[in-house]
Amino acid sequence: MIELAVFDMAGTTIDDGGAVYRALSEAVTGAGATLSDSDLQAWMGTDKVQAITALLDLGDISPTDELVASRFAAFKVALAEAYRTDPPTAFDGVPEALASLRTRGIRVALSTGFDRPVVEGLLASLGWTVAEDPAAPISSSTTVDAVVTTSDVAAGRPAPYLIHHAMELTGVHDVARVLAAGDTLVDLQAARNAGAISVGVLTGALSRESLTEGPHDYIVGGVVDIPALAECRPA
Template sequence: MRDYQLLIFDWDGTLVDSIARIVEAMRVAAEVSGLPWRDDAAIRGIIGLGLPEAIATLYPELDDAQRIDAFRQRYGEHYNALERQPSPLFDGVAEALETFREQGYRLAVATGKSRRGLDHVLAGRGWLDYFDVTRCADETASKPDPRMLQEILAHCGVGAEQAVMVGDSPFDLRMAHRARMDSVAVGYGAQPLAELLKESPRLAIERFEELSHWLSGGLSRQSREVESYV
C-alpha cells in the first residue's frame, strides 16, 4: 500500500462529469457578450484555469474590465442554472471516496472554480463538509501555480511527498510538479491521456476505480504507471 496520507482532487472532469456544461456555459456567455464562439477543443483546453485566466486565454482581445465582468457573470448564471440538477459523479467516484475515508486518507479539492461556484455545487450534493479542505482559484493563485496545493498541505500538516494530486488537465499536473508532488492523470475528462502523459504523471488511468487499486499496491491492465518526476 502506498504511503500517501492526503488525496487531492480536481473537481470538473475528475470527480464530476461537467465538461459539456462548462463548454455550453462558455458558449452562451460568449454569444450574449457579442464575442465569437470558440470550438470545443479550445474551451476544453482552458478547463482547470481560474475563470479570469480562462477568459483571457480564449479572448485575449477582450481588455475592457466591464465586459470581462459581464462575461463572468453570464457564464456563472448559465452554469449555475444547469447545475440545478447536479452534474453526475463519474462511475465509481462515490464508492471510492467513501472507501478512501474509511481507510484513513484525508481528502481535498483543488479547483479552478470560484469559492461561490464550488460551494454551490457542493451544497447541491450535500457535500459542504465532506472534504477536509477545499481551495478555489479566486482565493489563491490559479493553476498551474503551486500555491493552491501548498496551502492545502499547510492546512493538513502534510508534506508534499505524502500527498498526490489527481486531475484531468495539464494545469493540474503542472501544479503538482511545481509543488514537487506526485500526480495521477485521468483520461476521461477534459483532455486525453496522450496529452496528459506529456506532463509526466506518476500514474495514468482511464477509470476512477483504478485509483483505488493502485493505492492498495496493485496496477490494473488499463492503468499505466510511469517513472515519477519527483
C-alpha cells in the first residue's frame, strides 16, 4: 500500500476554470511577447517566476529581473481577481477521495507551482485545512497533512524537490510507497524524477493522448480514481 499521495492543486484537485492558464498568458503577452499554446502548456505546473522567465524568452522578449518581477506581480493580481470574481472549487468527489485515503492511513500532501501567499489564499477560499504537524497521527479534523509550495524548495517541477519535501514533512521514507498525481507533463516528470508512482489525471487542459506523452505509470480520469490505486505498484 502507498504511504503518501502527493497531488497538484489547480487542474488536479481544484477546478479554477483555467484561471492560472489565462493569468499566465496575460502576464507574458502583456509584456509584448508572442505565445503559442504549446509553449504555455509546456510550462504549466512549474514555478511561475521560472515559467514567466522562460516564456518571455521564447516570445522574443529579454527576461530582465525587473521585467520578470513586474510580470509576476501582474500574474498574481490577475489571478487574485479571477479567484475573487469566480472562486475556485474542488473537483467533484475530491474532498471525499482525500478523506478516504487518510482514513486508510495514507497521508495526503498538496504540491504546487504557486508561492506560499497565493496558496494560503486559495486554501482559505476552499475552506481546506492543513495539519499543524504533518507527521502526527492523521486527524479527520484537517483536510490534508501537508502543503508544499515553490517557496519551500530550491526548485519547482520538474525537479523532484516538492515531492521529496512532502516526504520529509510527513515522515515517509520509501519513494516506492509514494504516489504523485497531476494534470500536466511536468507533474509526471517530477513524479518520475522523484522515484514515485507517476499518475496523470484528465481534469486539466491536456487530452489523454497528450498526457500519455509524459512518463507515467497510470492515467486516470481524476483524483476520485486515486483511492483505487492505493495498493498499486509502478506499472
